[in-house]
Structures are given as C-alpha cells and as structure tokens.
Amino acid sequence: MGLTATKVVMLSVLVAVLLFAATVWLWPRLAGGSIRAVLGRIGTLLICQLSIFAAIGLYANQSFGFYGSWADLFGTETTPGVVVDHDSPASKRVQVVGTKRMSVANANNPRVAGRIEKITLQGPKADIASPGYVYLPPEYFQPEYAKKRFPAALVLTGYPGTTEALINGLKYPQTAHRLARQDKMQPMVLVMMRPTVAPPRDTECMDVPEGPQTETFFTEDVPSAISGYYRVGAEARNWGVIGNSSGGYCALKMAMRHPDAFSAAAGLSPHYKAPKDATTGDLFGGDERLEKENNLHWLLDHRPAPPVSLLVTSSKKGEKNYKATMRFINKAKALNARGEPTRISSMILDSGGHNFNTWNREIAGCLEWLSGRVETPK
Template sequence: MGLTSNNVVMLSVVASVLLFGTTVWLWPRLARRGVAAVFGRIGILLVTQVSLFAALGLFANQSFGFYGSWSDLFGTETTPGVVVNHDAAGNTRVQVTDIRKMNITGNSSPAVAGRIEKVTIKGPQSGLGSQAYVYLPPEYFRPEYSRRDFPATLVLTGYPGTTEALINGLKYPQNAHKLVKDGRMQPMVLVMLRPTVAPPRDTECMDVPGGPQTETFFTQDVPTAVEGHYRVGKRARNWGVIGNSTGGYCALKMAMRHPETFSAAAGLSPSYKSPIDATTGDLFGGSKRLERENDLMWRLDHLPAPPVSLLVSSSEHGEKNYNDTVKFIEKVKEVNGRGEPTRISSIILKSGGHNFNTWKREVPSALEWLGGRLSDR
C-alpha cells in the first residue's frame, strides 16, 4: 500500500485506537510494583504514543503532500530525474508509463470519467526530465471532439510537494470534471508536475546560471512535448499555468516572463520574488540584474507589462503574503490604467492559512477563471 493511500491512513488510525484501548484495559494489571510491571507500562505507553504520532503524521502527509512514497520518506529514492539522450532526432518526449482510471458515479469509462496518464516528459532544450500526470477530460475520448484541440493548463505543486497531492489532495482532475459537467468551464487538459525537477534543490523555476535550466523546461520543453503527444493547442492563448505556494510564484513569473507560452496564470498563496536559503542555494550566480528580473514587483515597475491575465489569492488572516498580494494587485491595476495589457483578478478569503485546506477552497474558482481565459482555437 502506498504511503499516501487512504488504506494506510485508516489502518494507522485503527491501530492507534486499538492500542489505546488495550492500554486502558491492561493498565490495572501493570499497576503493580516490580521491574516487569514498570517496563510493561513504559513499553505499552511508548507503543501507543508511537502509533498515535504515526497516524497523525500519515494524515498530515496525505493532506499536505510532504512525501509521495515510502522510498521518498526514508530517503532511499536516489533517482534525481530522467536522463535525456539527444542523439536521435524526433525522439519521443512523452512516454506513458501508467494509466489511472477515474471513477465517476460508478463509471470509469474514459468517455464518461476521463483518464489520468502517468508520463515521463523529456526536455531536450533544458536537459531535464520529470514524471508528470496528465488529466484528459471525457470529451477527449468522444467522437464529436476527435478533431478538436483542447486548451491545456500546467499545474504545479509547492516545494517540496508531490505530484500525487494535486490529484489526491487538491483534486484538480475531480474539480475540473465537475466544473465542466456543471457548465462552468470548458474541458481542458491538465499537466500536473512538481516544480522540483532537480531534487532536492528548490530552483524556484529558474534557469540557474551553471545549474538546472528549470524555466526552460517548463516554458519550452513541457508545452512542446505535450503538444506533440496530445491534442492540445499550440499557441499562448491555449495555455495556462496554475500553482500553489512556490508553484504559485512560478506560475505568475513564467506567464509574465513568457507571454509567448502562457496567456493566463493563477498563483494561489504565491510569493512575488525568489528567496535565497539553504534549499535554493545561489539562484542568480551573483547577478543583481537576474535577481531583479525575477522579482515580480520590480518587473511591474521597470519593464513593459505583458499581455497576460493573472489571478492571485491570499487571506486577510492566516497568510503572510496578504500585504504583498494587495500591493501586487495595486501595481497591476496601475499599469493597466496606463493602457498596458496585463489584467489582474484575485481571490481574497477572510481567513485561511498557508495549507491545503485553504487551497481546496480556491482551486474550483481558479480553474473556472482559467477556463474562461483560454481558447481552444
């Protein structure tokens, strides 16, 4: 059973409850004096507390997506990425490695429920590769849509994050299916990844001087690979990007820096510039110019505003980015007032922390917003 599966979490909860009951039941027998009784009390308390912490930890991991597998948890996952060979022209850039059926009201037919494909995406421009999940809506499999190219959205986790959390935690495919069924959104393909394509380093979706070319991977390699394998549009107006936390910053930045690739971006609880800490290392190679260019506030003040639509989210109580988000909104409104083409929308909650609970409340509205700004033509 997988680390993030419901069965593992439920089994741990049941085990902790049974051990607690066993402790209560056996305690009178262990209340006697003597070395054996003392060690018995210590042992049963230790086992019960470990089981309780394990249950809480497994539940938290499933909710927040810290680790995606047992090997990830215990540090035995040693593969840093996918090796990309450049010796064959036209080498397949998307390889499907698994198919996950969706079950909607008891029907798992792709034409009714859609389908999720686990894929490996190779990036010849960046030299990077990554596993991803691609959600194909039911319409993708229906004959009347067979000649249609679908809009596509790149969906990113936070750092470190797991791609599975986008499916099991934030439920992007399930939300997309319901929105289309309710007539609130056009069908679109979702390409779900984590921004950590050079683990364990947090590259903040940058082309690091002398390091991983993450920005090139997401803005050139991924769209090109997906366009070559699936029926999706090939223009910026066909592509959007959305993410939470670090993924939210990446989404906004990549749309602002690459309007030729993305026409709309949604940042849920984003930051507005790259941090420098132990997880990132030196992202800029000592270049102040590069550091400024990756500061979204600075870009609005000093560079022409790009023709993109942006959505940002925060909450008045619980989010540290609230003041920066208000400032960012005002800056975009200011440049828009001067006739520049950037557009801004927002989701501001009364309260909500920097967590999955908050993002679950924002994902449906953000997806609906994205769907309204992308074209299938």
C-alpha cells in the same frame, strides 16, 4: 494502499485511538512495582505514542506531500533516469509509462471519466527529463471530439511537493471533471508536474546560472512536447499555468516573463520573489539584475506590462503573504487603469492557512477562472 491514501490516514488514526483506549483499560492491571508491571507501563506508553506520532505524520504528509509513496519514504525508489535525445521530434518527447484511475463514477470508461496518464517528459532545450501526470478529459475520447484540439494548463506543486499530491490531495483532475460536467469550465488537459526537476534543490523555476534550466523547461520544452504528443493547442492563448505556494510564484513569474508561452496564470498563496535559503542555494550567481528580474513586484514596476491575465489568492488571517498580495494587486490595477494589457483578479479569504485545506477551497474557482481565459484551438 498508497502512502497518501485517505484510507491509510484514517486507519492510522483508528489504530491510535484503539491503542489509547487499550492503554487506559490496561493501566490498573499494570499497577505495582514489579519489573513486569513497570515494563508493561513503559511498553503501552511507547506503543501508544508511536501510533499517535505515525497518525500525525501520515496526515501531515498527505497534507503537504513530502513523500509520494512508500518507496519514496523508505528510499527504495529505483526508477532509472531517462536519456534526453536532443534531436527527437516533439511527438516523441513524451513517454507514457502507466495510467492512474480517476476516483469518479465509471472510472474504467475514459469516455465518461477521462483518464490520467503517467508520463516522462524530455526537455532537450533545458537538458532535463522529468515525470508527471496528464489528465485527459472524457471529451478527449469521445468520437465527436476526435479531431478537436484542447486547451491545456500546466499545474505545479509547491516545494518539496509530489506530483501525486495534485491528484490525491488537491484533486485537480476530479475537480476539473466535476466542473466540466456542471458546465462551469470547458474541457481542458491538465499537465501536472512538480517544479523540483533537480531534487533536492529548489530552483524556483529559474534558469540557474551554470545550473538547472528550469524556466526553459517549463516555458518551452513542456508546451512543445505536450502539444506534439497530445491533441493540445500549441499557442500561448491555448495555455494557462496554475500552482500553489512556490508553484504559484512559478506560475505567475513564467506567465509574466513569457507571455509567448502562457496567456493566464493563477498563483495560490504565492510568494513574490525567490528565497535564498539552504534549499535554493545561490540561484542568481551574484547577479543582482537577475535577482530583480525574478521579483514579481519589480517586474510590474520596471518592465513593460505583459498581455496576460493573472489571479492571486491569499487570506486576511493565516497567510503571511497577504500584504505582499495586496501590493501586487494594487500595482497591477494601476497598470490596468492606465490601459496596460495586464489583467488582475484575486480571491481573498477571510481566514485560511498555508495548507491543502485552504487550497482545496480555492481550486474550483481558480480552474473556472483559468478556463475562461484560455482559448480552445480553432
């Protein structure tokens, strides 16, 4: 069972409960001042506390995606890096290295369940290669859709999230599968990646001066490679982007700065400017203009309104970004009232923290919204 599997978390909770009950039951037998009794009390308390800490740690890891596998946790991951061939055609920049079962009915039949493919994607312009997962809807494998190209969405985690969390924790593919079956969204290809392409550094999806060119990777290399390998539209109107937390900031920023790459973006609990902390380092190289160019409020105030649709989410209680989100909404609404092409939508909850539970309440609505704003290739 995988590190982030629900069964693992539930088993750890059950073990912790049983050990706690055993400690209570054994405590009278361990009374007394003998060395054996004292060591017994110490041992039962230690084991009980370790089991509780393990259960809490596994739950927190599943919720926030700090580690994606046991190998990741223990530092034994030995997957080698991938050489980027800069002269490779787009059709060869995607390498499928495995598949992952869909946790839906008839999972073995891709015409019914769709399929998740694990990939490595080469980005020659950014000089970056990064892993990810691609969800292909059931229609992708059905004969009547054999010549059809599909719209796509880039799905991003927050920092330092794992790509697996988009599948196991946030359940993007399962939700898209269910909504399409209910005719609430059109079949879409989901390209699921983490924005941390140069771990452990948090680049906030920027082209860092003399550093990782993350923005170029996601706005140019990824759409080009995916549309060259899969039956996916290649134009901005065929592509959307969605993410949570720092991934939400990335989604909004990349659509606003690159409407030639994405026509719609949804930010779940996003922040609106790149932070400066130990995980980011100096993202701007002392360039104040570059810092402003990566501030979403500044972009609305000082740059021509981009022809994109934006969706932001927050909570009145539990989210620190609520006031900043409302300012962003009001600025975008003012632009729209003046006839500018930027469109703004929002999902504001009464309460909800900065966590997977809150985002799981928002993802279905956001995917429906995104599906309605990207076009199926003609």
